[in-house]
Amino acid sequence: MSAMEDDASGTERGFSLKLLPPAYASVMLGLFFLVPLGIMLAVSFFHRVEGAFYEPSFELTNYARFLDAFFIRILAFSIGLSISAAVIAVLIAFPFTYSLTRARRGTQIFALVFLLAVLSLSEVIIGFSWSTLLSRTAGVSNLFVAVGLFERSAAYYPSLPALLLGLVYLSFPYTVLVLYPALSRLDPELSEAARMMGASPVRTFFTVVVPVMKRTIISTIILAFVFTLGAYILPQTLGKPPHWTLSVHITDQAIFEANLPFAAAMAILLLLVSLVMVAITLLMGKEDAAGGKA
Amino acid sequence: MSETPGGLELQNLTMNFGSVRAIDGIDLTLPEGKFVCLLGPSGCGKTTLLRLIAGLQNPSSGDIVFNGKSMTGVPSHKRDFGMVFQSLALFPHLNIAQNIAYSLRIRGQSAVEMKTRVEELLEMVHLPGVGDRRITQLSGGQRQRVAIARALAIHPRLFLLDEPLSALDAKLREAMQVELRQLQKSLGITTIVVTHDQREAMTMADHVVIMKDGKVQQYGPPLEIYRKPATAFVADFIGASNLMPCAVTDSAAVELYGRKIVTPDLSDTLRPGQGAMLSVRPEDIHILPGVERETNSLSATVTFIRDLGAQVEIMLEHGEQHLIATMTPKDKPDVAVGDVVCVEIPTEACRVFPA
Numbered sequence: 001m002s003a004m005e006d007d008a009s010g011t012e013r014g015f016s017l018k019l020l021p022p023a024y025a026s027v028m029l030g031l032f033f034l035v036p037l038g039i040m041l042a043v044s045f046f047h048r049v050e051g052a053f054y055e056p057s058f059e060l061t062n063y064a065r066f067l068d069a070f071f072i073r074i075l076a077f078s079i080g081l082s083i084s085a086a087v088i089a090v091l092i093a094f095p096f097t098y099s100l101t102r103a104r105r106g107t108q109i110f111a112l113v114f115l116l117a118v119l120s121l122s123e124v125i126i127g128f129s130w131s132t133l134l135s136r137t138a139g140v141s142n143l144f145v146a147v148g149l150f151e152r153s154a155a156y157y158p159s160l161p162a163l164l165l166g167l168v169y170l171s172f173p174y175t176v177l178v179l180y181p182a183l184s185r186l187d188p189e190l191s192e193a194a195r196m197m198g199a200s201p202v203r204t205f206f207t208v209v210v211p212v213m214k215r216t217i218i219s220t221i222i223l224a225f226v227f228t229l230g231a232y233i234l235p236q237t238l239g240k241p242p243h244w245t246l247s248v249h250i251t252d253q254a255i256f257e258a259n260l261p262f263a264a265a266m267a268i269l270l271l272l273v274s275l276v277m278v279a280i281t282l283l284m285g286k287e288d289a290a291g292g293k294a
Numbered sequence: 295m296s297e298t299p300g301g302l303e304l305q306n307l308t309m310n311f312g313s314v315r316a317i318d319g320i321d322l323t324l325p326e327g328k329f330v331c332l333l334g335p336s337g338c339g340k341t342t343l344l345r346l347i348a349g350l351q352n353p354s355s356g357d358i359v360f361n362g363k364s365m366t367g368v369p370s371h372k373r374d375f376g377m378v379f380q381s382l383a384l385f386p387h388l389n390i391a392q393n394i395a396y397s398l399r400i401r402g403q404s405a406v407e408m409k410t411r412v413e414e415l416l417e418m419v420h421l422p423g424v425g426d427r428r429i430t431q432l433s434g435g436q437r438q439r440v441a442i443a444r445a446l447a448i449h450p451r452l453f454l455l456d457e458p459l460s461a462l463d464a465k466l467r468e469a470m471q472v473e474l475r476q477l478q479k480s481l482g483i484t485t486i487v488v489t490h491d492q493r494e495a496m497t498m499a500d501h502v503v504i505m506k507d508g509k510v511q512q513y514g515p516p517l518e519i520y521r522k523p524a525t526a527f528v529a530d531f532i533g534a535s536n537l538m539p540c541a542v543t544d545s546a547a548v549e550l551y552g553r554k555i556v557t558p559d560l561s562d563t564l565r566p567g568q569g570a571m572l573s574v575r576p577e578d579i580h581i582l583p584g585v586e587r588e589t590n591s592l593s594a595t596v597t598f599i600r601d602l603g604a605q606v607e608i609m610l611e612h613g614e615q616h617l618i619a620t621m622t623p624k625d626k627p628d629v630a631v632g633d634v635v636c637v638e639i640p641t642e643a644c645r646v647f648p649a
Contacts, residue, residue: 197447197448
């Protein structure tokens with residue numbers, strides 16, 4: 001007991017060593033996260049100088065400009081698009097990952113390495129690859145023509161389904177890698193117990209595996225949602241201008257219009273809206289658990 | 295053994311995992327309505343055998359016949375067996391009543407039917423009124439009972455348990471063994487339990503299957519196995535045994551460290567001149583002060599005396615050979631550590647196995 005107390009409050013050296021990890025974390029978090037966020041927050045209130053840059057000030061004009069049907073519609077579209085992409089990606093990834101965890105070890109490693117390789121592709125490469133694959137001249141429709149399915153080849157992009165496809169492809173490896181550890185830790189005896197009680201494999205999947213993994217599924221959707229929300233190249237390569245998301249408009253304002261205060265205001269609003277959405281989802285999950293307990 | 299038409303029959307059952315043979319050609323007929331324990335050290339294949347019977351794994355070759363019908367090709371969800379898993383595998387997303395009613399829901403029972411049956415089952419495992427609690431609100435012993443109730447909900451044709459009591463503390467485990475045995479008797483359901491605890495098997499089983507390296511070493515009632523072990527392995531595994539290398543001298547005697555030991559008739563299994571193992575239970579050894587007699591005795595030095603109150607264990611040494619003798623305190627001989635004593639090995643206590 002006394003030895004432990006000595007250790008906790010003892011020598012100068014022990015004391016400083018104990019404080020090192022939290023200090024390091026705070027410095028890194030502050031330097032690379034809080035300071036840039038603070039700068040962005042400050043800039044969002046600055047005054048834009050037409051033809052120049054911006055000057056320090058405190059005005060709400062940038063936020064006011066956003067409260068316009070045009071930008072609100074873009075915000076709603078961006079969120080809707082990201083939720084759809086995240087949900088579709090997890091719908092495909094969950095059964096895929098579940099089967100993967102039940103495959104042989106060699107198969108698992110191969111699949112995971114392949115997915116990591118896909119994850120290393122940049123958004124630009126994914127965007128241009130899909131635009132080629134979906135094009136009239138070189139795309140998959142030529143294959144359909146060759147096997148006699150279609151009369152002539154067609155272009156499938158730019159379009160909303162093409163954009164959604166690109167976003168799902170972008171987030172799929174990410175969702176598999178997040179789901180994998182949780183699913184491989186799932187006790188196989190749970191499924192076996194359901195089988196012994198008369199549940200078919202499909203019924204076991206829907207009445208045991210999915211409900212037991214509900215929290216993991218929700219948090220993976222949230223991660224995929226946040227991940228796709230930041231995509232700004234895919235909407236431009238695979239979508240039409242009406243499909244341009246808020247991220248595209250933020251890039252446009254910041255880089256091409258040189259209107260950093262407005263871009264910063266939009267970024268802050270996007271951050272707030274997605275934070276609120278994540279908070280609502282987490283609260284819903286918590287209430288559900290509490291409700292079950294009562 | 296006793297063959298009943300309604301039992302479970304294993305026919306030349308074999309299971310390979312890659313190059314490892316986990317189950318090696320088992321032929322066994324288990325009678326209906328009995329409590330059977332699969333007993334063996336870890337890695338002997340007892341859990342694999344249970345999983346093959348459950349249909350969770352398919353045998354490499356051989357057949358499992360239940361009530362005269364081959365189970366090959368019948369998936370586990372169509373066998374109507376009940377099983378309790380080692381981890382219990384209670385569903386964390388369902389409350390206790392929903393867990394127990396899971397199999398009833400699959401069979402399309404009405405809410406009223408399910409409610410009645412769940413209450414009946416909870417009553418049966420002495421946990422009335424806990425149906426709407428979460429799994430996390432129960433103790434280990436209570437979870438155990440819920441898992442048993444859940445497995446019995448559909449009146450299964452066969453009740454399987456994989457080391458069901460291993461997670462419980464010693465006291466609770468002993469109580470649950472008695473309870474499980476009483477429950478099985480009152481339901482009359484054919485039950486197979488995997489265990490590595492011989493005391494558990496002795497408490498509960500009508501029949502014990504002793505397994506080693508994927509093979510059945512011996513099958514029979516627990517007391518018969520204890521009194522007449524078929525192999526040196528069984529003699530050592532079931533209860534403690536003093537195993538001593540010896541040589542067969544005639545049809546009813548062996549030579550042990552130069553001493554003649556008269557044994558029961560050996561002519562069925564052994565021939566004179568053959569090397570063998572003499573096995574004697576610690577409780578059958580008598581320790582007498584003084585020197586060795588003409589036959590059936592050995593001199594040894596007392597190395598340690600463990601007096602446990604209810605039982606006394608005396609450890610002895612004859613050269614390299616270690617011996618242990620147990621007795622009640624009132625039979626404790628007047629000896630001390632370091633004394634050279636006479637160890638008497640009664641003829642009827644001797645079991646001799648081929649070496």
